[in-house]
Structure formats: structure tokens, C-alpha cells
Amino acid sequence: MIENGASNEATDTADPYAAVLRPVRSGNTFEETVEKVLQLIRLGLVPVGDRLPPERELADRLQISRVTLREALKVLQDAGVLEVRRGRYGGAFVLAPAPTPAAASGGAALRRRAEQLGDRLEDTLLFRQVLELGAAELCAARRPQGVEAERLQLLLAETGAASLEEYRRLDTRLHLAIAELSGSASVAAQYAAVRATVNELLDCIPLLTPNLQHSQRQHEELIDAILAGDQTRARVAMREHLAGTAALLRGFLS
Amino acid sequence: MIENGASNEATDTADPYAAVLRPVRSGNTFEETVEKVLQLIRLGLVPVGDRLPPERELADRLQISRVTLREALKVLQDAGVLEVRRGRYGGAFVLAPAPTPAAASGGAALRRRAEQLGDRLEDTLLFRQVLELGAAELCAARRPQGVEAERLQLLLAETGAASLEEYRRLDTRLHLAIAELSGSASVAAQYAAVRATVNELLDCIPLLTPNLQHSQRQHEELIDAILAGDQTRARVAMREHLAGTAALLRGFLS
DNA sequence: CTTTAAAGGTATGGCCTTGTACCATTGGAA
DNA sequence: TTCCAATGGTACAAGGCCATACCTTTAAAG
Structure with missing residues (x-):
């Protein structure tokens, strides 16, 4: 006795749940964090030569642990997007994009x-x-x-x-x-x-x-x-x- | 020698990063999953009396493990939103909402x-x-x-x-x-x-x-x-x- | 030259999440 | 009646993510 009558209506053609049943998260935290930082750069909110906010502030505002944030920054550093300097007045600086033949x-x-x-x-x-x-x-x-x-x-x-x-x-x-x-x-x-x-x-x-x-x-x-x-x-x-x-x-x- | 000149422009009034630096995830996976399932119900995509898709299918489409999905369903079951029946033709059925004096x-x-x-x-x-x-x-x-x-x-x-x-x-x-x-x-x-x-x-x-x-x-x-x-x-x-x-x-x- | 504050770097223990495999239950089909 | 397939229930080990605490480096301030 499954009362399924009410659901067999006009929407049967398409997948009725398509708009809701999408992935809860579009990747692991670390991947999404990389995307966020790239957004800051692609939008020009942090221009080339400027530095990102300190790790502690970024982690705080993104609501992730500093450990995970640092993994993301590490990837961007290895990719040549960021240059990280230690010490006071250090930080993660945005490098000029590699001169691609774009x-x-x-x-x-x-x-x-x-x-x-x-x-x-x-x-x-x-x-x-x-x-x-x-x-x-x-x-x-x-x-x-x-x-x-x-x-x-x-x-x-x-x-x-x-x-x-x-x-x-x-x-x-x-x-x-x-x-x-x-x-x-x-x-x-x-x-x-x-x-x-x-x-x-x-x-x-x-x-x-x-x-x-x-x-x-x-x-x-x-x-x-x-x-x-x-x-x-x-x-x-x-x-x-x-x-x-x-x-x-x-x-x-x- | 911090090259901060370019960033001190018109947007200094407000928080320039506000649109990007929001929480990467709005809670743990289990909480977001509860919200997703509630969406199915609140939107009427699964009417009262009907059952949700099987756990395996839900977990698959939401891209989460069945374990986590089950934790979410457990909460909704305890809250009286769902009734779970075992065996073939079983599943998680949507119960009528408690008659609140809303x-x-x-x-x-x-x-x-x-x-x-x-x-x-x-x-x-x-x-x-x-x-x-x-x-x-x-x-x-x-x-x-x-x-x-x-x-x-x-x-x-x-x-x-x-x-x-x-x-x-x-x-x-x-x-x-x-x-x-x-x-x-x-x-x-x-x-x-x-x-x-x-x-x-x-x-x-x-x-x-x-x-x-x-x-x-x-x-x-x-x-x-x-x-x-x-x-x-x-x-x-x-x-x-x-x-x-x-x-x-x-x-x-x- | 020394101090110091602000920044990045590291280590540990615990909880959350996952993948996988297997068990238990149930109602229809044969 | 028996069988079976679909469905929920359980267990375990591995990896991801986190909070916290502490260490190291650096350049400006004194």
C-alpha cells in the first residue's frame, strides 16, 4: 500500500527532484577553498602585487581551519599564483599571471x-x-x-x-x-x-x-x-x- | 615595501571582500543534508504519505555517504517528519506535519x-x-x-x-x-x-x-x-x- | 641593537565523513 | 509455501578536517 498516486502528475516527464538533489558540496573543503581564493584574484579584489588577508583572518571568514586554508594556499603557491613571505609584513602576495599566449x-x-x-x-x-x-x-x-x-x-x-x-x-x-x-x-x-x-x-x-x-x-x-x-x-x-x-x-x- | 596603493580605492568604505569571503560551507555535511531533505518536503516534491527515494539513490545524488545520509534521516525520523519502514517496498515516508496552531x-x-x-x-x-x-x-x-x-x-x-x-x-x-x-x-x-x-x-x-x-x-x-x-x-x-x-x-x- | 608585534610554519589528538562489505527484514512473485 | 530482490541496519578501517597550542621568521619601532 504505497500511496504514490499524488506524485504521478505533470512533472513525470523530467526528473522532478533535479533542482534539489544536487551534490551537497562541490568537492572537498580544500578544493572549494582554492576556488574562493582564486575568486578574490579573478575578480581583481586583490590586485597583482597586493597580498591576501592574513591566514588567520581568511580561515576565520571562510569558516575553515587554518590547516585546510594553508593546503589551498600551498597549491596556489606551487602553481605560481602566490608568493608567500614570512615574518611581520609578510603574507601571500598575488603574482602576475604567467604570460600565456592567450x-x-x-x-x-x-x-x-x-x-x-x-x-x-x-x-x-x-x-x-x-x-x-x-x-x-x-x-x-x-x-x-x-x-x-x-x-x-x-x-x-x-x-x-x-x-x-x-x-x-x-x-x-x-x-x-x-x-x-x-x-x-x-x-x-x-x-x-x-x-x-x-x-x-x-x-x-x-x-x-x-x-x-x-x-x-x-x-x-x-x-x-x-x-x-x-x-x-x-x-x-x-x-x-x-x-x-x-x-x-x-x-x-x- | 608593501604595494598597497592600488587597493585603496573607492571600495574602502565597505568590506571589499564581503561578497566572496563567506563561509565555504554552511554547516557540516549532515546538517546540509537535513536541509536538502526538508527542501524536498517543503517544496511538496515528495507529498505527505509518499516516500523519499531509497537511501542509496539519495546518497548517490547528494554525493554523500549513506552513513551520513542516514544520520540526517534519523534526525528527521526522531522529529516526527519521517516514518521509516524496513524491507522491500519500505523506505522513508513523509508524515503529516504535527497540527501546530500556526x-x-x-x-x-x-x-x-x-x-x-x-x-x-x-x-x-x-x-x-x-x-x-x-x-x-x-x-x-x-x-x-x-x-x-x-x-x-x-x-x-x-x-x-x-x-x-x-x-x-x-x-x-x-x-x-x-x-x-x-x-x-x-x-x-x-x-x-x-x-x-x-x-x-x-x-x-x-x-x-x-x-x-x-x-x-x-x-x-x-x-x-x-x-x-x-x-x-x-x-x-x-x-x-x-x-x-x-x-x-x-x-x-x- | 634590542625588542616586539604580526605574520607564516608545525605538531597532536579527536571528531567527522567516507567506502566497502555484509546482515536483517519484508512483501510480492513463482 | 518458498524464494527473491529491494530496502533499511550495522561494522570497521582509512582519510579528511578541525581546534589548539606552540615555534620561527621578519621588519619596524624604540
Whole structure:
């Protein structure tokens, strides 16, 4: 006498549990920690030459033991991503990435990355769009004022004045700031994760000055709409901005 | 000689790492597993009286050992959420929730839950909105056809024909289906998690027939817009639909 | 030059989690 | 009635992760 009648409904086609029954953890603690630290670097939150927060603080904030954190740092050190110095004023410093023939390869590196992602590439781009459009709209709805508005304007100005090398890092910061000003920590956290993946792809293709100028004009329109509290305009501006990036990626992938 | 110049920029006001440096894991494996199983139940994916998938399958899909899964099931069994029977055709069956004085209490239980969530309440509602609006728009953009369109129409019809007791479960399934048809597994997974939390709150307040009818009219408009491929209309319809729920919750919370 | 505070480096014991194999129970099928 | 396959129940050893305490190094401060 198994009362299974109620469950045999419209969802029988697909796996009804698919959205819930995913891996509880995407790897062991140490692997996830490596990813977190790489996120800090890929997002440009810790620029090349700067150092990470002290081990004790990192372990504390990631809620892991220092032992496990150190294993992760060890791997990144061996990989040439970090340089660790002892003593006071020491720490883990971010090294310049090895000069890979990425940008000049005409998209070969990008295709490799995209293949590694597989099905998750489409997922990543769609999820990014949902988060980014939602963040822009929420941010506009809150209509930042005072220090928050000034922060956006400062980031906008810095991004506009950035060199080609700095642009992607400052662009990331501007977008992340919008996500944070959405008022939802979850939106900000998920965006940070997804943007780190996107940056990994973007770092495989060259950035051109015309693209940059076009992008910056869109930034100005976006921030203007946000500060005016115009949700619809903010969303439209963000959508156009994202369309540019998506077209860029698709162009190199096809 | 610490090269810290580049990092002292506009983001100094807030914690620049806040979006990344969050706990790697929100508890031990066993706790997260309990949450996952509760999600299955709160979302109505496994209705009262039905049984969960076998332990071996659950452990497999959650990527945890059977031992750990069993610890989680043991807790839920002791809490009176599950009844476990041995032998062939046995399994873990979902029991009816204890008749708490929830709905009749005029919002006391809701306030308690909301207090437990604390700051995460606002986060949850905002994150839900971002996901749900984004999912509706993406779903409309894909313009489901064939079996997908039929599935939506069937779920819509079932939800419309549902009794008061069944309504919330079928409503959840309809929304989850839209999230799945967004084409992004991340959107679906995040929505499932956030909706489980929202349901926990909604289960504290009574559902009235007028609300239900109003809600169903909005469902019809929403599905109509999605099947027509009208992204803007889908988004507007979803926004109005969510406004109703939000107003309901805020009404009971103030 | 000595001191000192802040940082990384190391060691130990215990709990959590896993993989694997096997046992026990049960209701339907033969 | 007997058998069997699906399901939950148990045991054990190995590895992962953690809290804690303590050691070592370094460069600025005095």
C-alpha cells in the first residue's frame, strides 16, 4: 500500500527532484577553498602585487581551519599564483599571471575553457544575466544616495579613466558594487561567483579600445538611470551592456 | 615595501571582500543534508504519505555517504517528519506535519520564523524576486513548445483545480517548472532553495479562497505571456504576482 | 641593537565523513 | 509455501578536517 498516486502528475516527464538533489558540496573543503581564493584574484579584489588577508583572518571568514586554508594556499603557491613571505609584513602576495599566449591565440584558449565548462557555459551566461539585470533593477529601486551614490560615481570615473590592463578589473568592481547595492547579500555573493567564471573566459580574449569606449558609454547610462531611480531604464541599459559582452564571447567561440 | 596603493580605492568604505569571503560551507555535511531533505518536503516534491527515494539513490545524488545520509534521516525520523519502514517496498515516508496552531495564531508563528531569519528575511525576498522575474523572462524568451508547453498548461490546470490544502504545493511546482524551463540549472537550483525558505514562512499564515482565485488569474496571464514568447508581459505578470505574496507577508508581519 | 608585534610554519589528538562489505527484514512473485 | 530482490541496519578501517597550542621568521619601532 504505497500511496504514490499524488506524485504521478505533470512533472513525470523530467526528473522532478533535479533542482534539489544536487551534490551537497562541490568537492572537498580544500578544493572549494582554492576556488574562493582564486575568486578574490579573478575578480581583481586583490590586485597583482597586493597580498591576501592574513591566514588567520581568511580561515576565520571562510569558516575553515587554518590547516585546510594553508593546503589551498600551498597549491596556489606551487602553481605560481602566490608568493608567500614570512615574518611581520609578510603574507601571500598575488603574482602576475604567467604570460600565456592567450589573447593572441585567436580564441583557442577560450574554446578550451568553454569546453571544460561544457553544459555549464550556457548556464553561467544565463545565470549571470538574471543576476545582473535583477541587481540593476533592485539597485535603481533603492536609489542610492549620499556615500553610496558617491561610491558609484567614483567607481564609474575610475573605470572610465582606466587603462586597457586595468579596465576589466575596474569594470568588475563597478558591477560588483551594483550587485552589493541591490540590498541582497545572496545576489552579491552569487554574482561574485559567476563573474569570476566569466572573467576566466574574458581573460582569454583581447580587449580593444573601441569596445572599451562603447562599454564605458553604457556604464554612464546605467549609473545615470540607477541614480535617477529609474528601474526600467537601468534594466534596459544593463541588458544592452550585457549583449555586448555576450556577442563578443559568441564571436570568438564560433 | 608593501604595494598597497592600488587597493585603496573607492571600495574602502565597505568590506571589499564581503561578497566572496563567506563561509565555504554552511554547516557540516549532515546538517546540509537535513536541509536538502526538508527542501524536498517543503517544496511538496515528495507529498505527505509518499516516500523519499531509497537511501542509496539519495546518497548517490547528494554525493554523500549513506552513513551520513542516514544520520540526517534519523534526525528527521526522531522529529516526527519521517516514518521509516524496513524491507522491500519500505523506505522513508513523509508524515503529516504535527497540527501546530500556526495558521490560527494571527502571525505569531510567522513572526517567530521571521525573527530566526533576521537579516536574511529581506535578502530572501529580494533574491527570490530576482530569480523569479529572471526565470519568467528567460522562460518566455525560450518560448516553450510541444511537451514543455503542455507541461506548463497541465500544471496550470492542476493548480487551478487544486483545493486549499493542495494549492501551495501545486503553486510551488508551477513556479519551479518555470525556473527549470529558464534553461539555467543554477536558476532552478537557487530558486528551489529560496522557495523552500519562503514556503516555511507561508505555511505560518492561512490561505483564503479569494487570494487563491486572484493568484490563479495571475498564473493564467503569466503562462499566457510565456507561451506567447512575450518577455515583457511575462515579467510584468510575475511582478504583480509576487507583489501579492509580499503584501500578504508584510501584512502579517506588521 | 634590542625588542616586539604580526605574520607564516608545525605538531597532536579527536571528531567527522567516507567506502566497502555484509546482515536483517519484508512483501510480492513463482 | 518458498524464494527473491529491494530496502533499511550495522561494522570497521582509512582519510579528511578541525581546534589548539606552540615555534620561527621578519621588519619596524624604540
